[in-house]
Amino acid sequence: MKNFIIGSGWKMELSYQKSIEVAKQLDKNLANFHDFPVVIFPSFTVLSAIKQTISPHSALKIGGQDLSWKEYGPYTGEISAAMLLDVGCEYVEINHQERRKYLHEDNQMANLKLKAALRNGLKPFLCIGEEEKGNQNQTENFISSQLKELLNTIPKFEATNIIFAYEPKWAIGQYGLIELKHIQNIHALIRNCLSFLYDDAFAQDIKIVYGGGITMERYKDISKLPDVNGLFTTRCGINPKTYTELILQSAQIIN
Numbered sequence: 001m002k003n004f005i006i007g008s009g010w011k012m013e014l015s016y017q018k019s020i021e022v023a024k025q026l027d028k029n030l031a032n033f034h035d036f037p038v039v040i041f042p043s044f045t046v047l048s049a050i051k052q053t054i055s056p057h058s059a060l061k062i063g064g065q066d067l068s069w070k071e072y073g074p075y076t077g078e079i080s081a082a083m084l085l086d087v088g089c090e091y092v093e094i095n096h097q098e099r100r101k102y103l104h105e106d107n108q109m110a111n112l113k114l115k116a117a118l119r120n121g122l123k124p125f126l127c128i129g130e131e132e133k134g135n136q137n138q139t140e141n142f143i144s145s146q147l148k149e150l151l152n153t154i155p156k157f158e159a160t161n162i163i164f165a166y167e168p169k170w171a172i173g174q175y176g177l178i179e180l181k182h183i184q185n186i187h188a189l190i191r192n193c194l195s196f197l198y199d200d201a202f203a204q205d206i207k208i209v210y211g212g213g214i215t216m217e218r219y220k221d222i223s224k225l226p227d228v229n230g231l232f233t234t235r236c237g238i239n240p241k242t243y244t245e246l247i248l249q250s251a252q253i254i255n
């Protein structure tokens, strides 16, 4: 079976009550599912309540949508790694395109956040990806230099805990824009870059998931791509029915 993981960033899509309902239903639907980890990234305010509703041995895990690179102190509005761990998070999203777009976060900030997550034992979903739909060369140059900056001074033993999430900005929230060939090419490129930055064994074992414009019509084809180790979706993940179907069917496909 392929090394696989599925995550869903809920962004600011669901209310407190709705988030709990969706998580409860997912936990119930996945009661006998143990093939690979499934992660949800709800809003900070509901993380603790969700953790308390999920059964302790569930494949369903929770993560924060962001974290501070500071450990503690006078940083208004920020959430530290320790705070995420306190409420039961095992994962954290870093460098999402929307944080880059609206909050002007950059590779240097993401590198600091990555280090904070890793030194505290959180597993990062590290988003990478170009902003514009450009030609193959431009995209490859963007991705390889972004990876280099994001992973600057991060040793291999820590980097093994990163889940790389390829999410081109131009595909997020869209329908059918991205070609399967493009996804496979860029995932293979990311693996090559990681082999260069660390080594081949590292690159072969690491998880590279795809996110951006995943629909119920396309997720199966994406899951089958050789260098795709998982899916990262908002659209299909905020509804327990579609998220459950996507998880169970993907498990069939990769088995």
Ligand SMILES: O=C[C@H](O)COP(=O)(O)O
Residues within 6 Å of the ligand: 008, 009, 167, 171, 172, 173, 174, 211, 212, 213, 214, 232, 233, 234, 235, 236
């Ligand atoms: O973090 C998830 C992505 O931004 C995907 O969003 P989407 O499924 O609406 O395209």
